[in-house]
Amino acid sequence: EGFGGRGGRGGAARVFENGDLRFLFLDLIREKPRYGYEIIKAIEEKVGGGYSPSPGVVYPTLTLLEEMGHTQVSVGEGGKKLYTLTESGAAFLEENRHVLVAIKERLDKISAVRGWVPPAPVVRAMENLKMALRLRLRGGTLTEEQARAIAQALDQAAQAIEQA
Known part of the structure; x- marks a missing residue:
């Protein structure tokens, strides 16, 4: 039904199962190399602005993906970390494509149940x-x-x- 607050456990528990964000992050990074804040904004938009993952969840997850060898980090603008998908990350996503599809289908259902909300940039x-x-x-x-x-x-x- 609802998403709880912006970020936080209440909202995340209902929107994402344990580990789901890893798949979504890798999928977003597969689209194009991204900074952490770009990933947060992209997740907000995918969920229609109803949920925003907190930096306290995002950055440790990105560090884990780097340690797993699924992403590579380079220093981008202003010294920020730019995440790029590795061959290992691409293979991991391909092996788990069914998991990613299920997550995206669940997000679509949640968005449909909630009804239309203005896009996150408009709300901001x-x-x-x-x-x-x-x-x-x-x-x-x-x-x-x-x-x-x-x-x-x-x-x-x-x-x-x-x-x-």
């Missing part, structure tokens, strides 16, 4: 806008010029969304 942007407005309006005093500027920015955003 909406929350960002709400927070910016809250922080800006918190003081309670705006000049007429500031109020007009905020209203204009919101109107422009609304127009851009309508035309998207």
Whole structure:
């Protein structure tokens, strides 16, 4: 039914069985080399924004995949670790293709039961806008010029969304 909180055990236990994330991570890395934060965002999108694996789960799993020889790590932009699939990782995925297919089918069913939700980047942007407005309006005093500027920015955003 629900996913519990963002990340955390409650959500993860219902969405993923033990070890499922390893298969999904390898599948995502097979698509293209990725950084850890890109994997987190991709999982969020696959589950429709209802679950976000925590860094405390993601990075130890990525380390395990590296230690197993399924991924290779290189230093990418800003010194971040870029994960690439190895031949061993590709063979492991191929041997366990049925497991990956079952995981993806389960995720599709969960998403269908939940119904449609906005994509994760849209939810993030909406929350960002709400927070910016809250922080800006918190003081309670705006000049007429500031109020007009905020209203204009919101109107422009609304127009851009309508035309998207």
